[in-house]
Amino acid sequence: MHTLKLLSSFFKVNVQMSLAYRTDTVVNILLNLMWLGWELLSLNIIFSNTTTLGGWGFGELIALLGVFRLVNTMMMALIWPNTEKFNQSIRDGSMDYTILQPVNSMFLVTFSRITVWRIWDLILAIVLIVVGINITGDATTTLNILTFMLLATTGTIVIYSLWIVLIALTFWFTKFDNNVTILHALLDSGRYPATVYPVWLRLIVTFIVPIAVATTIPLQALRGDLSPSQVVIFFFVGVFSFIIATRVWKAGLKQYSGASS
């Protein structure tokens, strides 16, 4: 309850901040629509030359685009702005005040900045997923859709956990401004099924920077490609990565000694 209250007040503060830049919001949404147009055009170009991509149909790639945009929105609306604020607070020592608050510091650091207009992007992502599933048609069962939703959430948690670990490293190496660039750089790989990538690239996006865990794998669940045991494994990977991230964050906090000392 407490957490929800905090979240809603963070949201209110961020809405107020963004109201100062109304025209920018409109411009950003227009640009966002432009990129959506480009993404649909590029899928159209691909599918005018082939019927399947790595065995996946057009509808599945639309749904994948939706899931990709979900992760992308998390990147743009939460990860970028909060990381920027966090890096700044480590450099100038204002992290002190964050730690002093009687709230979980990890929560405070990762949710205090929200790029509000991206809510629009979130809606668009969900529309794409629904449309994609509809194009795919009768092949999808309710169970498939449920495991898809479960694994999409799990994948998001995996990315969130990796983010925590990356920014926690800043406690040890103060000048680590590039902490999330690697995540951002590989993000684009989530647009297409990882199954079409060469083995080395598939290994990177599955195990090292697990973009595919949040994009390709939920879609595989939707297609019914995953066995029940695989679903369970991915679920526990999500749980464990979150536990590890929390541990690393706590260890990092112990390491932190303020900017002046």
Place this chain on the structure above:
Amino acid sequence: MLLIIKRLWQVNWAEQWQYRANLLMYLLYWLVSPIIYLAVWTSIANQNGDVNGFTANDFTTYYMVLLICDQVTSNIVIHTFGYKIQDGSLSGELIKPIHPMLTNALINNIAFKTLSIIGFIPIWIALFFLFKPDFSNVALSGILLAIPAMIMGFFIGYLLSAAITALAFWTTRVYSIHEFYFALILLFSGQFVPLPLMPKLVQDIAQYLPFQLFLYYPIQLILGKLSTAQIIQGFASGVVWLGISMFLFNLVWRNGVKRYSAVGA
């Protein structure tokens, strides 16, 4: 003048060298998309035998050469210059007797490119062994022709980006305008896919735009896919676009500087 350029080079080289870790990250960022497109299209070509006559090896060689052309012809002037107009730090440069955009910022960009190409070479070699492209059709003459074509492409791209950057004299939303320009490059340069695979309309428009001179044209030169007439046509349109982009840049820059009143004035 030569001495000035030498000094500017030293300063800018030192500045870029300081950010070499950042640079590696940028490099990674640039590499990812072409590698993904390569993987996507070779997978389609392998599955169907070919895509409109393009074999898997055609795609591999295309994107491997694209990585090189992109390194040479792209620029980062919007990021290194845009903020100077906005926060007023341009004032100090304007009183110097050299052109801020055509000397200092240009040399800064070239220093950045030189450094990133040094970092890029070993990565390209590693990718070469991973993807094993068959370059048996590439002739020395194509590479020799592509060098001036890429330099021309770089200057056209630089002047156009510089003109857009100079719009910061009027608007704070210059980054949004640049994002739109970036999408045009993506659409018309052959970055996503070789232009013949784009919709007919896009191909037709691309003929009248400078963007294919950044990537598609030099790539085709290196791969030896162009007839003599096409080669001459490409260079001719390059010269024309060089003139147009120079004119556009001067127009925006002159009017912008007249309008410029630094923060605090």
